[in-house]
Amino acid sequence: MVTADDVRAIALSLPRAYEALVRDRVKFRVGRIVFLSLSPDETVLGFGYPKEERAALIEAEPDKFFLPIPSDMRYNWMRVRLAAIDHAELEELVIDSWRMTVPKKVWTEYLASRES
Template identity: 35%
Template sequence: MATWDDVRRIALSLPETTEKPSYDGLPAWKVRDKGFVWERPLRRADLEALGDAAPAGPILGARVPDLGAREALLADDPAVYFTTPHLDGYPAVLVRLARIDTDELTELITEAWYARAPKRLAAAHRAGPPAG
């Protein structure tokens, strides 16, 4: 079970990441002012759309590279990943934080970071530290 402390630790370990409150005052993590993961409680419209399937507990929003990646995550593990009509057509998923392990969370957050980081910064991170 992952926690907000895990999200914070993983996100802030990535280059040039900052934690800044989102427009609604909730935690959000950004790379050069582009959000890649954020706390995303369900809103009234979300609850109405999801009905009995609406999860309880903490919800993480995460960017994904594209809509294909989004659909793959939603299909692969619907116990962890879900969406709402509000996110239709948007490359992001919602995550039941209590149902994701920290290894998968690390992969998700890192991929979200790559989806939003400038190309040169992402390439430098993928290359790793300089040899020597």
């Protein structure tokens, strides 16, 4: 099981990422784009994810993943129960979501720094 502190540690280690409090919700952004959002009770994480791949993700692991609220269905967005994932899964979700928001140059520099 992972916690909001784990989310924070991974997200804030990424270039250009910062934390913001918006209407009592912790959100992580790059510029003005939100790539992660914690529920008020910090048990659910919203994250950037391609719309066309949502159904397959939910079908594969319905106990972990679920659709965003109806008003967020138009966005590349999904939700996951933090209690249902481990640290490696969290890290992959956070980094992939962040990658959708940064310029390719930032992503490639980050990837190069991880490989060295």
